[in-house]
Amino acid sequence: MHETNETADRTGAAPAAEGETATAAGEPEWRPNDPVPLAGASGTVDGSAADAWSSPEATPAMDVTAGSGATDPRSFVGSDQTPSRGLRNPPIPSLAAINWHPIHPMIVPLPIGALAGAMASDVAFARTGDQFWARASRVLLGAGIATGALAGAVGSVDFTGRERIREHPEAWVHAGGNVAALALSAVNLSMRRDDSGKGVVPMGLALSLLTGTILAVTGWLGGELSYRYRVGVTPD
Numbered sequence: 001m002h003e004t005n006e007t008a009d010r011t012g013a014a015p016a017a018e019g020e021t022a023t024a025a026g027e028p029e030w031r032p033n034d035p036v037p038l039a040g041a042s043g044t045v046d047g048s049a050a051d052a053w054s055s056p057e058a059t060p061a062m063d064v065t066a067g068s069g070a071t072d073p074r075s076f077v078g079s080d081q082t083p084s085r086g087l088r089n090p091p092i093p094s095l096a097a098i099n100w101h102p103i104h105p106m107i108v109p110l111p112i113g114a115l116a117g118a119m120a121s122d123v124a125f126a127r128t129g130d131q132f133w134a135r136a137s138r139v140l141l142g143a144g145i146a147t148g149a150l151a152g153a154v155g156s157v158d159f160t161g162r163e164r165i166r167e168h169p170e171a172w173v174h175a176g177g178n179v180a181a182l183a184l185s186a187v188n189l190s191m192r193r194d195d196s197g198k199g200v201v202p203m204g205l206a207l208s209l210l211t212g213t214i215l216a217v218t219g220w221l222g223g224e225l226s227y228r229y230r231v232g233v234t235p236d
Helices: 003-009 107-129 131-161 169-190 200-228
Strands: none
Touching: 107 131, 107 169, 107 200, 131 169, 131 200, 169 200
């Protein structure tokens, strides 16, 4: 403590308080437990990007810069589209929303559930031959096509209205895959003109399995858009 104060006296700087370490300029060094400063604030010796971060492990890379007018240090993004821990992409609010709550995620479980149910009913019919499952598949295919068209229409509002969404290749695959799933389902339904079960095995079952596989991929990509790229996230 005496040595620190003597050094401060020789440089003309004020002595550091108890528990603080003095920098070359005589200013107390920022510590991980200190409050997080706003973007642009300076609290370290060299004024580096670590100033605005709450812990050393969340400190951004050297090429990370603040967005225009950003005040939340966590909104800093670098050139990598997969930010490291402590970084996140800026939100992309939904255009089709009710009180900032996006409508598309509210509807998509309906076609996914209906078409997945049709696939399961086709499997059950193939195993048992019970016409109940053939009738169930036909009804579920119709419900999946109707609700899927509604979900697609709502999703297209965000896709066409937000250029930042279209910048992500995942958004194009997500949209195109869902259109393909609806088209396959329409073909599948057209092959079942009655409830006798004709057209279910093998072609109907194959189309249902293919549709389910596509929906698994597009559903995964939809999660990437929401949770990684923050599409539909309400701004703070």
